Structure formats: C-alpha cells, structure tokens
Amino acid sequence: MSCVAFPRFIMGTSNSVMLPILQQAQTSKYFNVASFTFLIYDWFLTIDSELAFIWNQRWNLGTLLYVLTRYSAFADMGIFLYSAVGYSIPPSVCDIVIDVSTWMFFFGISIAR
Numbered sequence: 716m717s718c719v720a721f722p723r724f725i726m727g728t729s730n731s732v733m734l735p736i737l738q739q740a741q742t743s744k745y746f747n748v749a750s751f752t753f754l755i756y757d758w759f760l761t762i763d764s765e766l767a768f769i770w771n772q773r774w775n776l777g778t779l780l781y782v783l784t785r786y787s788a789f790a791d792m793g794i795f796l797y798s799a800v801g802y803s804i805p806p807s808v809c810d811i812v813i814d815v816s817t818w819m820f821f822f823g824i825s826i827a828r
Contacts, residue, residue, distance in 0.1 A: 718798035718809035791819040
C-alpha cells in the first residue's frame with residue numbers, strides 16, 4: 716500500500732462512495748507519473764544547452780541556484796512518486812517520506828524565488 720491514506724470514516728463506507736474516491740486517487744497517480752515523464756523529457760531536450768552554458772563556466776551564485784532549482788525537482792518527484800505509487804511501505808517509512816517530501820517542496824519554492 717502506498718503512503719496515501721484514507722481517513723477512518725471512509726474505510727467503512729459503501730462501494731458506491733469508495734469507487735469515485737479510488738478512481739480519483741488512481742488518476743492522480745497517473746498524472747504524477749506523467750509529470751515526472753515530462754520532467755525527464757525536458758531534461759533530455761535541454762541537456763546540450765545546459766552543458767554548454769552552465770557546467771562549462773565558472774561557478775557563482777546564479778549557477779548554484781540554477782543547479783539546485785533544476786535538480787531538486789528530480790529528487791522531489793522521485794520521493795513523491797515513491798510515496799504515492801510504492802507498495803508495501805511501512806507506516807514509519809511513510810512518515811519520513813512525507814516529511815522529506817514536504818521539506819523538499821518548500822526548499823524548491825524557496826530557491827526558485
């Protein structure tokens with residue numbers, strides 16, 4: 716089971732109520748995987764320019780912020796997908812993964828600003 720949990724009051728409801736909720740959760744997982752796929756696709760499209768303009772220059776604050784912004788998204792999406800799609804994840808690991816994902820989200824927003 717993934718780290719996505721349902722409140723206790725939902726667990727005892729009928730199938731007619733649960734089916735739309737489960738369908739929305741599955742659709743959300745599909746969109747998350749698609750987003751990660753687009754992120755990788757974008758990386759492949761821009762890696763030549765990145766190598767020429769970022770990695771072959773002297774490092775400064777702008778370069779560091781670019782690299783942190785660019786590659787923190789990969790770590791963030793990887794952790795998020797693990798928590799959303801992973802199976803047989805113990806609750807103690809789920810707590811850690813959700814905390815790390817939350818901090819990565821705020822870190823990404825902070826450095827992008």
